[in-house]
Amino acid sequence: MIKIYGIKEQLNPIKRQLSDVINQCMVDALSFPKNKRAHRFFPMDQSDFYAPDGRTEAYTVIEVAMMEGRSVDARKRLIHLLFERIELELGISPIDVEIIIFESPACNFGFRGMTGDEAQLDYKIDV
Secondary structure (H helix, E strand, O other), X not given: OEEEEEEHHHHHHHHHXXXXXXXXXXXXXXXXXXXXXXXXXXXXXXXXXXXXXXXXXXXXXXEEEEEOOOOHHHHHHHHHHHHHHHHHHHOOOHHHEEEEEEEEOHHHOEEOOEEOOOOOOOOOOOO
């Protein structure tokens, strides 16, 4: 589950391309299935989205919620790929991107009528 926040005038025109970039980074860094995309965009009025000093209107926050179990190296690879590819493909400088990964036990996830620890996943968590 991924939430993406930004100023609506900046975020709305790039939503699809940004979603594609994020999804490919998840696939490459975490061996995530391509078809498991779950992205939520939160385009905001500039008056509701305060950024730290030194950021531009392209300032974007990406929150990744996932089951715990990925290695530190895999999580760091995801973060580095996101910075690199967002800059390369969308022209947004890493100074304007903030990423946070929230991990939670599988039992705290609910989908398809069961908890995450009950589900038979078609991909590995321990990467």
